[in-house]
Amino acid sequence: MKKVLLVGNGAREHVIAETLKRSPQEVHIIAYGKAKNPGIAALADRYEIGPLNTFEQLKKLAVEEKPDFAIIGPDDPIADGAADALLEVEIHSVAPLKTVARLESSKSFTRDLLGKYNVPGNPKFKVFYNGEGIEDFIRNELGEDFVVKADGLMGGKGVKVSGEHLHSIEEGVLFAKQCIEKFGRVVVEEKLIGEEFSLMCFCDGTHIIPMPAVQDHKRAYNGDEGPNTGGMGSYSDANHLLPFITEKDIEEGVEITKQTAQALFKETGVLFKGIMYGGFIATKNGSKLIEYNARFGDPEVMNVLPILKTDFIEICEAVIGGTLDKIKIEFEKMATVCKYIVPEGYPNDPIKGAKIEIGKFPPAVKMYYSSVDQKEDGIYMSSSRALAFVGIAGTISDAEKIAASALSSVSGQVFFRDDIGTDALVQKRIDHMKQIRG
Numbered sequence: 001m002k003k004v005l006l007v008g009n010g011a012r013e014h015v016i017a018e019t020l021k022r023s024p025q026e027v028h029i030i031a032y033g034k035a036k037n038p039g040i041a042a043l044a045d046r047y048e049i050g051p052l053n054t055f056e057q058l059k060k061l062a063v064e065e066k067p068d069f070a071i072i073g074p075d076d077p078i079a080d081g082a083a084d085a086l087l088e089v090e091i092h093s094v095a096p097l098k099t100v101a102r103l104e105s106s107k108s109f110t111r112d113l114l115g116k117y118n119v120p121g122n123p124k125f126k127v128f129y130n131g132e133g134i135e136d137f138i139r140n141e142l143g144e145d146f147v148v149k150a151d152g153l154m155g156g157k158g159v160k161v162s163g164e165h166l167h168s169i170e171e172g173v174l175f176a177k178q179c180i181e182k183f184g185r186v187v188v189e190e191k192l193i194g195e196e197f198s199l200m201c202f203c204d205g206t207h208i209i210p211m212p213a214v215q216d217h218k219r220a221y222n223g224d225e226g227p228n229t230g231g232m233g234s235y236s237d238a239n240h241l242l243p244f245i246t247e248k249d250i251e252e253g254v255e256i257t258k259q260t261a262q263a264l265f266k267e268t269g270v271l272f273k274g275i276m277y278g279g280f281i282a283t284k285n286g287s288k289l290i291e292y293n294a295r296f297g298d299p300e301v302m303n304v305l306p307i308l309k310t311d312f313i314e315i316c317e318a319v320i321g322g323t324l325d326k327i328k329i330e331f332e333k334m335a336t337v338c339k340y341i342v343p344e345g346y347p348n349d350p351i352k353g354a355k356i357e358i359g360k361f362p363p364a365v366k367m368y369y370s371s372v373d374q375k376e377d378g379i380y381m382s383s384s385r386a387l388a389f390v391g392i393a394g395t396i397s398d399a400e401k402i403a404a405s406a407l408s409s410v411s412g413q414v415f416f417r418d419d420i421g422t423d424a425l426v427q428k429r430i431d432h433m434k435q436i437r438g
């Protein structure tokens with residue numbers, strides 16, 4: 001029997017719990033989160049509610065339960081040192097220690113790391129610690145196409161892109177100075193033009209193994225309109241590429257990730273054990289790095305774990321033990337589409353605490369609970385993404401139809417994007433990339 005401590009209470013952790021339970025080994029799950037996720041609760045042997053920003057209660061639970069290992073899902077506790085806290089009580093995690101979690105929590109750290117160790121994939125960039133030279137750098141080195149990035153976790157709201165959120169160099173300089181005031185530094189970089197893809201890799205500190213590529217959809221509304229969100233939905237293709245992403249694009253992403261893992265160890269002396277999730281963009285000059293995350297992507301994890309063929313327990317043990325080179329990790333050759341149901345007003349002005357009813361939906365659809373709380377009289381949303389539906393089929397088009405067939409089963413004050421994974425939207429991406437590659 002294997003006992004796993006699972007930290008986090010979103011859809012990411014729900015699909016992790018499901019995948020643990022699919023292991024041929026007997027698995028007991030000890031769940032720890034800040035609310036009761038009914039999907040995880042149904043799979044767990046024990047469910048404890050507690051804070052994710054302090055770790056005393058978590059450590060106490062670990063000491064009591066003595067799990068074989070832990071999996072920490074969300075970015076904030078990883079950045080704050082949850083894996084370090086668990087290691088103090090001799091529990092190893094599939095999640096990096098704080099020192100190497102800076103790969104996600106500090107954008108300047110990552111840009112500087114790639115620069116220092118000559119890892120390919122960086123755009124032209126500069127880190128500023130005061131206002132001096134920002135305007136010159138933008139005007140003389142970048143021109144019209146620039147991006148300003150706050151250097152802290154801001155839930156996707158700390159990045160402003162010229163032409164979208166910033167309408168002049170002056171606005172860019174002003175935002176950069178505000179970022180310096182808040183975090184002490186700011187990253188200013190070249191705006192990259194292309195199609196984005198998520199490439200998540202299992203990493204044991206030395207070896208990396210990629211998962212199928214996924215495309216997330218950050219904008220709130222159909223047609224990629226509206227504010228940025230945590231991700232409204234995502235898809236992956238049966239050949240593990242994307243219809244507009246080539247094998248070469250993926251190989252470059254894998255190579256950048258491999259070299260980044262090596263650079264990270266050289267720089268810190270600490271092995272990164274967890275998920276290295278690169279947000280890449282395929283440009284006319286190849287794959288470039290937008291950012292790294294130090295965890296599974298949400299929703300992207302719901303595209304990859306349901307088609308994982310290999311025993312997930314074995315993978316987790318190899319991540320912790322440094323033996324990923326000894327195992328073969330396989331995914332089914334299937335396409336997947338994930339669509340999120342979110343509260344009205346999400347992300348800027350979401351209603352909070354509204355009740356939802358989930359009716360019947362076709363059995364082919366997978367459903368994962370996200371930011372909901374199960375109370376005695378039903379399921380209540382928080383102010384964030386609530387439920388995800390996933391379709392799996394031979395093509396993206398068919399997987400989309402499966403996921404979409406469940407959307408109308410939810411009643412309450414909710415909305416969703418109905419264009420994610422449709423033929424029309426995928427074709428738009430293909431045409432965009434064709435135009436860029438020339």
Ligand code: AMP
Pocket residue numbers: 123147156159161189190191192193196218279290291
């Ligand atoms: P990040 O938090 O770094 O993932 O940035 C959020 C979003 O901003 C990304 O998903 C991109 O759409 C966009 N973005 C970030 N950096 C760049 C860049 N250098 N060029 C173009 N878009 C970017």
Ligand code: GLY
Pocket residue numbers: 216230231293296297298299300
């Ligand atoms: N899919 C976006 C994220 O997990 O950060």
